[in-house]
Amino acid sequence: MQDCRILITRPEPENTLSRERLHALGLASVPLPMLNIAPIKGPQEQAAIRAQIFDIDQFDYVIFVSKNAARLACDWLDACWPMLPVGVHWIGIGQGTTQTLLEEGVPALSNPGHTTEALLAWLKPAKMTNQKILIVRGAGGRPELGDKLAERGAKVSYLSLYERQKPIYTAQTFFMLPDVHLIWVTSGESLTNLTDYAEQHKPEWKCLPILTPSERVTLQAKEMGWVNARCAQGADDNSLIKATELHIGKQND
Template sequence: MTEPPATGSGPLRNCGVLVTRPAHQASGLCQRIGLLGGRSISFPVLEITAPKDSRPLEDSVAQLDDFDIAIFISANAVEHALACILAQRDWPVAVRIAVIGRRSAEALESFGLQADICPQEHFNSEGLLEQEALQDVAGQQVLIFRGNGGREYLADSLRERGATVQYVEAYQRSRPAESSTSLVKAWRSGKIDIVQVNSIESLENLFAMLDDEGRALLRDTPLLVVSERMLPVVERMGFTQPPVLAANATDDAVLDALCTWHG
């Protein structure tokens, strides 16, 4: 658990935000919360590592030219897949790249690539499937880079439209083994006003990592979520405060939602 200092003034003054993103993706948001006068506590509830079996990812390097479209399901998929692929070859110009949202598009740019297909809003599988380039994919070969597990909706929908779809596991998601003792102590002392969570899996991991006292504190604390899909899950888990919905998972959207809520 890390707790960067706040600046003491700004629209998030005296607001304590629990940031649950993976460690390597939390620092930018935490710094910006501090610059806006808030107090962030970083407690990663997802650990991102290499896949248990790296052979499918390694095999995809030589097979890329056989595909029409490659879809990266997250920024983590971009970073892990392209680090492997571009170390061995250039990206084939004939293979169009699709991403779920802006964070993935920004990750692509760090590798010198641009997304051909990206939603302008609704940064999820549904939003991607609305794109004109994915309406008529009959006979096309589609490769999806993702983590272990996850929703089947995107692949199933593309198959219904006539595409042949193959998955490649580019990274592994797991629940960290970190103790929540210090976190619960900070919570008990009033340092946490709102909890940022990016996914249902993140929320379930956080719940599992807390003790009974921590779970009770969590249920009484507002959640900031980035997808409407999370709303019924929050309700089922017995939260007493209405969740705050950010437009998407980007830092800008999360900060806008925080400032509006705290304002």
């Protein structure tokens, strides 16, 4: 396992946390975030966010789509609600998001599985009729979850707390990187940015094994020319580490 150097494309601060987990396991890693997370800071936008947070007790379900959504929402909840409102079902998509909420004192549940598709399968359609649902996410996130819930009769609102930005790297960044043997990518948008940079500066990377969080992103990777894309069945560290160990085990057979 010590001979495998892993490229970690998560945004910060998750990138550093993942690398610490890998270091504890004796695995080397290289940080190269493919998304920057920028909290929304405009005065008007923040006033609108504050108003939605004060009204959060009006919702039956609050769904957090990422760790960043959970972390930033908890900061707003702490500022606006000395005690959490009762009667709200708090849900994190994926174990990592849910754990972030639990660590902040939000009694969140997590659906079986790690994806939007798994959450839709878990939420019973009959119980969604006329339910008020708030989806906490980054600006311009995937519309599928809200659209599908609305089709089931739910009344869906959105709360956008951050923007995802493509990091700016130069050719020198890639020239200075050490060799890597495996890549972690944790979202479709990160994959798109990584593909763009790889095609410019590291075309050989597209022959490396690349672990993705879901079958959807695996298919996306293959369509983009990543010949060794494999699904880790989750974007959390545990899922990716398990898939990494499985890969290394096969390499050593």
